[in-house]
Amino acid sequence: MTTARDTVLGRIKDALALAPARDVTVPRAYRTGRTLPDDERLALFTGRLVDYRATVHPCTADRTAQVLAEVLRERGARRIGAPAGLDEQWLGAYDGEVQQDSATIPAPRLGELDGVVTASAVGCAETGTIFLDGSPDQGRRALSLVPDLHVCVVDLSKVEVGVVEAVARLVPGRPTTLISGPSATSDIELERVEGVHGPRTLAVVIRTDA
Amino acid sequence: MSSTFLGMPAPPPRSPYGTGNLRGDRKFPRAAHDELRNEQLRRNLGRATRTIRAKRLDVTGELPDWEALREAGSAIKTDTMNRLPELLEQLERKVTEHGGTVHWARDGAEANEIVARLVQETGSSEVIKVKSMATQEIGLNEHLESVGITPYETDLAELIVQLAHDKPSHILVPAIHRNRDEIRQIFLKEIPGVDPGLDNVPAHLAAAARAYLREKFMTTTVAVSGANFGIAETGTLSVVESEGNGRMCLTMPDTLITVMGIEKVLPRHQDLEVFLQLLPRSSTGERMNPYTSLWTGVTPGDGPQNFHLVLLDNGRTAALADRIGREALNCIRCSACLNVCPVYERTGGHAYGSTYPGPIGAVLTPQLAGMHAAKGDPNSSLPYASSLCGACFDACPVKIDIPSLLVELRHQHTEQAGATAEKLAMRAAATVMKHPKLFTAAQKGAGLGRVLGGRDGKISHLPPPFDGWSDSRDTAAPPKRTFRSWLASAEGAATMRAAADEHRRNEKDGKKEEDA
Numbered sequence: 001m002t003t004a005r006d007t008v009l010g011r012i013k014d015a016l017a018l019a020p021a022r023d024v025t026v027p028r029a030y031r032t033g034r035t036l037p038d039d040e041r042l043a044l045f046t047g048r049l050v051d052y053r054a055t056v057h058p059c060t061a062d063r064t065a066q067v068l069a070e071v072l073r074e075r076g077a078r079r080i081g082a083p084a085g086l087d088e089q090w091l092g093a094y095d096g097e098v099q100q101d102s103a104t105i106p107a108p109r110l111g112e113l114d115g116v117v118t119a120s121a122v123g124c125a126e127t128g129t130i131f132l133d134g135s136p137d138q139g140r141r142a143l144s145l146v147p148d149l150h151v152c153v154v155d156l157s158k159v160e161v162g163v164v165e166a167v168a169r170l171v172p173g174r175p176t177t178l179i180s181g182p183s184a185t186s187d188i189e190l191e192r193v194e195g196v197h198g199p200r201t202l203a204v205v206i207r208t209d210a
Numbered sequence: 211m212s213s214t215f216l217g218m219p220a221p222p223p224r225s226p227y228g229t230g231n232l233r234g235d236r237k238f239p240r241a242a243h244d245e246l247r248n249e250q251l252r253r254n255l256g257r258a259t260r261t262i263r264a265k266r267l268d269v270t271g272e273l274p275d276w277e278a279l280r281e282a283g284s285a286i287k288t289d290t291m292n293r294l295p296e297l298l299e300q301l302e303r304k305v306t307e308h309g310g311t312v313h314w315a316r317d318g319a320e321a322n323e324i325v326a327r328l329v330q331e332t333g334s335s336e337v338i339k340v341k342s343m344a345t346q347e348i349g350l351n352e353h354l355e356s357v358g359i360t361p362y363e364t365d366l367a368e369l370i371v372q373l374a375h376d377k378p379s380h381i382l383v384p385a386i387h388r389n390r391d392e393i394r395q396i397f398l399k400e401i402p403g404v405d406p407g408l409d410n411v412p413a414h415l416a417a418a419a420r421a422y423l424r425e426k427f428m429t430t431t432v433a434v435s436g437a438n439f440g441i442a443e444t445g446t447l448s449v450v451e452s453e454g455n456g457r458m459c460l461t462m463p464d465t466l467i468t469v470m471g472i473e474k475v476l477p478r479h480q481d482l483e484v485f486l487q488l489l490p491r492s493s494t495g496e497r498m499n500p501y502t503s504l505w506t507g508v509t510p511g512d513g514p515q516n517f518h519l520v521l522l523d524n525g526r527t528a529a530l531a532d533r534i535g536r537e538a539l540n541c542i543r544c545s546a547c548l549n550v551c552p553v554y555e556r557t558g559g560h561a562y563g564s565t566y567p568g569p570i571g572a573v574l575t576p577q578l579a580g581m582h583a584a585k586g587d588p589n590s591s592l593p594y595a596s597s598l599c600g601a602c603f604d605a606c607p608v609k610i611d612i613p614s615l616l617v618e619l620r621h622q623h624t625e626q627a628g629a630t631a632e633k634l635a636m637r638a639a640a641t642v643m644k645h646p647k648l649f650t651a652a653q654k655g656a657g658l659g660r661v662l663g664g665r666d667g668k669i670s671h672l673p674p675p676f677d678g679w680s681d682s683r684d685t686a687a688p689p690k691r692t693f694r695s696w697l698a699s700a701e702g703a704a705t706m707r708a709a710a711d712e713h714r715r716n717e718k719d720g721k722k723e724e725d726a
């Protein structure tokens with residue numbers, strides 16, 4: 001018996017025989033390998049994040065703990081989740097409860113948290129995008145999805161200028177989430193509404209010297 | 211057994227007639243006529259498409275290398291089509307290596323059966339769904355319902371459409387034809403336990419949907435999605451979205467089933483650098499959509515632990531077999547062409563009758579499902595649902611020349627429309643014209659000369675495709691009637707048919723015609 005697989009592949013080969021390929025080489029004349037000085041990258045990234053109604057909190061690396069504590073306090077987050085690999089010092093100044101995440105915690109229970117703090121793998125300044133790749137300091141995907149507040153720590157050194165440069169830094173195969181502002185919909189008369197299903201609030205702490 | 215192995219390629223079949231959602235029940239002009247009377251629809255659409263158009267121009271204008279990105283995108287897709295068998299096999303291998311299972315579906319019915327079976331094997335009678343053109347195209351929801359599985363659409367617009375027992379009318383904003391008051395009414399009527407005091411503020415409506423769906427996300431164990439891209443090199447699948455409903459579906463359930471058209475494969479992981487720029491900017495006019503998910507098979511401890519990829523043909527190979535139509539497969543479903551189309555802006559998506567509306571729908575739908583001209587197929591009217599103004603071509607991020615494809619489809623349609631009187635007459639006439647002796651006989655026998663000849667009875671200039679013959683022969687006075695109008699008349703058609711019959715009889719009798 002012919003399998004669907006054989007049939008479909010056979011049809012494709014037939015199709016390519018009936019209408020032979022037009023030879024093509026992919027022109028990659030678009031901008032690649034762009035760089036910008038730190039201050040310009042920071043300004044661009046910040047501007048784009050704010051456009052998306054994310055809040056942005058630049059700080060030096062040694063102020064990470066204080067800034068995180070302030071951001072969480074401002075939002076009234078008393079109980080937060082954190083991935084197992086998050087730098088412990090980052091939450092050193094936070095006086096609320098921290099639930100260290102693990103795969104054994106049922107994902108729906110994450111809804112009981114006020115928020116979550118994660119690190120990030122890569123950033124893209126031009127589009128205001130943060131990339132999470134499931135590394136130990138970022139945790140499983142549900143962790144940054146279910147709670148209503150996501151506080152994401154980004155090292156400026158990991159922020160690339162454009163999409164091309166940022167994609168080049170990804171490790172293929174990892175479960176990767178690109179985040180550009182909080183979740184949003186424009187489905188009702190194209191009026192933008194934040195926070196449909198993912199976090200309603202995205203706060204980005206940018207460590208300018210890390 | 212495929213004919214490939216015999217060395218004789220056979221034209222691949224279109225999506226089977228009467229299945230899925232690639233065909234409306236009325237021809238475009240009639241459907242459009244009715245939709246044009248819908249003032250509300252026109253207002254909503256006009257406002258929506260204007261807004262997206264303006265945003266798109268802003269953010270594409272921002273990139274000095276936009277044209278270079280389009281060139282790259284177009285070439286990557288062409289390269290993909292050229293190497294489709296190899297890329298799909300590579301994708302299959304990579305997904306399998308990472309713990310996923312790959313299924314192949316010849317058509318929508320087969321894909322529906324595969325998905326239903328996979329859901330049944332999990333023991334669940336519900337699935338949550340990410341907005342997906344492919345599953346809409348094959349009518350998956352209807353099939354699941356018919357076997358007792360309840361599908362829940364989780365994209366806000368798709369949810370509105372589903373609750374209203376309606377059909378989507380736009381690729382990107384499926385409920386673009388509804389306003390806030392209508393949506394409020396739909397929610398009040400259809401969402402169990404909704405606050406009866408719900409008003410029409412979009413934020414409140416979205417919150418009502420959030421509350422309703424959150425419970426589904428947390429409790430449903432199976433999700434069904436489409437895919438924007440499937441990367442052959444790494445086996446990575448991708449969904450691009452805004453609301454987080456996609457992330458929920460792709461992350462929370464135990465089992466994920468992704469239905470992907472075979473044309474959605476991309477060769478390299480690097481290619482994302484092009485399409486992650488082209489798609490959001492063309493589609494919503496944003497620099498980047500809020501969420502993009504990339505996943506590769508299964509990841510222990512993170513997300514669904516069972517992953518199935520269903521690769522769907524359903525007429526795509528038929529489109530691929532068409533030298534010109536193949537280009538329509540490059541479409542990345544951004545919907546930019548809809549938003550710039552003056553015809554779409556006035557008629558809305560429903561008039562096209564297909565999951566794929568607008569300019570690309572007018573091309574892709576007949577490619578996938580065919581135009582059965584003789585049966586009064588609504589799809590045969592789609593190539594005419596355009597003013598050929600060219601705005602869609604300019605807007606398309608992968609440079610699909612939609613106007614040329616429409617013209618080609620019109621040509622194919624007239625070729626196919628063999629049953630019409632004019633068509634028969636033209637075909638007969640062509641035969642007659644190729645054989646001067648016959649032509650003379652026809653002239654004498656049935657008065658063709660009377661029609662074509664001037665007062666002196668000589669043949670004058672004939673319209674194409676016969677001009678090559680007539681121009682090199684007699685010159686004479688202009689005809690009393692145009693050749694075309696005569697040919698289209700019953701008399702003309704009968705004459706030509708009679709002449710052609712005579713010709714065939716002669717050939718059978720072995721009387722070879724000699725050309726003058």
Ligand code: SF4
Nearest residue numbers: 541542544545547606
């Ligand atoms: S044809 Fe081009 S413009 Fe239209 S939806 Fe497809 S990719 Fe977008």
